[in-house]
Amino acid sequence: MPAPFGFVIEADIDGLEQVERLIKGFPQHAQFATALALTKTAKRLQSHYTSRLPSIFDRPTPYVLRSLRTRPATKKNLHAEVLFKDESFKGTPATRYMAPHVYGGRREQKVSEWRLHDAGYLKPNEITVPGKSIRLDQYGNMRRGIITRILSNVRAQGDAAQNTTDSSKARYFYGLIKGTRGIWERYDRGGRSVRPALLFVESPNYEKRFRFYEIGEKFVADVLPDAFIRAFTQAIATARTGK
Template sequence: MATITLEEQVSQVLRNLDDISRRHVPFAVALALTKTAQRAQAGVLDVMRERFDRPTPFTLNSLRIVSAKRSDPQPFARVYFKDDAFKGTPASRYLGPEVHGGPRSQKRFERALIARGLMKSGQYALPAAGARLDQYGNVRRAQVVQILSALQAFGEQGYQANRTNSTRSRRNGAAAKYFAGEVGGVEGVWQRQTFGFGEGVRPVFVFSESSPQYRVLVPFEKIVENVARARFGGEFQGAIAYAIQSASRR
């Protein structure tokens, strides 16, 4: 999260205002801060589109702003990544490594496997040859759901997606398609396959003791700071002019 206040720039502009203009300052400050936050949001999105490999719409739509309020003693506007998600991992969490650098946190899929005792607490699941990727380079959600279901790894007790030994499950034949374990000295999630010459397995995820390391791709706070310093002065003067013009029409 980045907060925009810029009291110093406000003070500089105030020194050049007359009494009439000063009456519109609270409105103008709030409007200018909000518009500056919108510009900063656009700037961060431009960098994300440029540096991320096929970012998903969810990722690009995860950036939010908090508009400034004229009633606040010290108005501010904020730019932030949303920290909630109905399903999956919130953007504020999974984008952290790209914004700050360092190791990525464990994903919900990995935490589910750990809770089921299928993966060690310090391991990470890395996509392998059997992973089906979507247009954005991520493992398809349908396959992840199939794996969690087959491994009885959904967190909710009694969740319908946890497959059982019912007649329907046996008929679908999906419960035995995936399994977690070690094959040839490699731990992971595997998929059973039938070939013309027999049966075999291929890895869908392999378990690693090392967390993937990320370098900073989107210096979020620096982008917001640079945009704010470059744009706020002009936005504030424009907001003052707009307020005076609007007041004159009443």
């Protein structure tokens, strides 16, 4: 699984004369104000990234729109970070499905594809695409209930108790039909008529489409100087009022 990756924001004040004067004039507030400026900038950058996703991806799901998180700066650790989540209860972690869009390269297998691979159906360099008869949700993805039933029917569930025990009653099955490998669906009462539910294809090579680091660099260059000044102003005002 890919390691977490993100955009790191550090306290680079070279050329920011007003910020340098504030640090020299109020050194006791430097660490607090710097951590505050970095954290607020990171949170704004996270929102900025999220706002850009619908123009980069076709109908991004709520899961994709929530794929980023912020790691705040502290007085002892003066850098903040906006990074992709590397954990997921049921689905595919953001680090796995976003990496090829940020760096380019092949898409890694989703959780359902891992299970088909572990069951001996899918090759390491293959992914699945839905057949034309499969109804998709509003985001263009297969519904989870159908995926669960497919995995159960072909005995590819992680929990053996969830697998279909009688393969003759299974609606979905693995097969090579007319030169096409995949998961097929029996769709008449007699079970003689079949159509593709999941086709096995080689994982495509993606070009870099999410200019994650370029967007971050421009945004931070525009926002961080003002964030420093605001943070110092807040720190000085708080110290004077004793709050």
